[in-house]
Amino acid sequence: MHLRAAAIVVAVRQHGEHGAIVRALTRNDGVQPGYVRGGRSRAMRPVLLQANVIQGEWRARTGEQLASLTAELIHSRAQMHGEPLAAGALEWATALTAAALPEAQPYPQIHDALDGVLGAIEAAPSARGWAAALVRYELLMLAELGFGLDLDRCVASGTADDLGFVSPKSGAAVSRGAAFGYEAKLLRLPTFLMVGGEADWPDIFDGLRLTGHFLARDILVDRRADPLAARDRLVDRLKRAVA
The missing domain is CATH 2.40.50.140 (Nucleic acid-binding proteins)
Structure with a gap:
């Protein structure tokens, strides 16, 4: 070899x-x-x-x-290891990749996306500039490993309009109308995950809750669950930074 x-x-x-x-x-x-x-x-x-x-x-x-x-x-990227938020993001993104991917199997999209996220962390003057990209990376990881979320249309009504939530069981989108009265049992679906663009902090934290739920349930289980501690530390640092 x-x-x-x-x-x-x-x-x-x-x-x-x-x-x-x-x-x-x-x-x-x-x-x-x-x-x-x-x-x-x-x-x-x-x-x-x-x-x-x-x-x-x-x-x-x-x-x-x-x-x-x-x-x-x-x-x-050594200089970023001295900045708490950037260091936490690097630690989590690389730990997720190492834990989730099987060895010697090509994932070119994941490679390119990881390089893009790390580049965004390196270039952005504030965490808001890369936090949304990190959520998108987690979403891509789920999709590439066979656990992609169905965010195209409402699982209850079939409509593609006014999607605002995700079922924590099926991973499928739910419209705001179909979610009425059940909002507390569902995960919020931030707009930037559907249409792109910039995201504000409430949407970013909603995105992190969404992807975090499915990463913990479907990928980072058993012995591979240890990297979730790095994610928890990062989310805590982000919350303190924007408080």
């Missing part, structure tokens, strides 16, 4: 005294794990940060063996 590709670092775990096991998302070959000799060294730690883009070269004698990985830095 020999692979050379640009990749986004999504997880780093110390292995032994000096090494690290790194998981990185390539565009055409999915998440690729590898062992980096000296990965905990002073020279390599700034390279192997979550959200950094590396040029990776994976080598293994067999497909079942953990590959040896050498990594060169293409683009660093």
